[in-house]
Amino acid sequence: MTIKKLLGCILLLLVTACGYQSGANQRQEQSFVRFIGNLDNAVVLFDDNASTLSLDSGTAKFAISPGKHRVKVVRNGQTVVDRVLFLGDEATMEVNVP
Numbered sequence: 594m595t596i597k598k599l600l601g602c603i604l605l606l607l608v609t610a611c612g613y614q615s616g617a618n619q620r621q622e623q624s625f626v627r628f629i630g631n632l633d634n635a636v637v638l639f640d641d642n643a644s645t646l647s648l649d650s651g652t653a654k655f656a657i658s659p660g661k662h663r664v665k666v667v668r669n670g671q672t673v674v675d676r677v678l679f680l681g682d683e684a685t686m687e688v689n690v691p
Contacts, residue, residue, distance in 0.1 A: 624680035626664060627654045630690035638665040666690050
């Protein structure tokens with residue numbers, strides 16, 4: 594009987610040890626803003642001209658720090674989007690450009 598109990602304990606330890614992971618997983622402190630819609634000749638301004646990036650058909654996703662950000666999209670001198678975004682860690686927000 595004691596051999597069966599010993600083998601049962603060893604089997605239990607092996608089964609529970611298989612799912613163990615050591616170390617810590619850290620989340621990225623980065624969020625993303627993705628622009629969709631009519632991106633021709635559009636320029637995006639983050640946080641009142643803090644950084645100006647040109648949009649084109651191949652680049653429509655930008656990394657940005659989490660938190661509150663004001664996003665403007667200007668095309669031909671006219672503001673077509675003016676929004677305030679609240680982004681959490683690893684969040685992606687889509688902005689539709691008309």
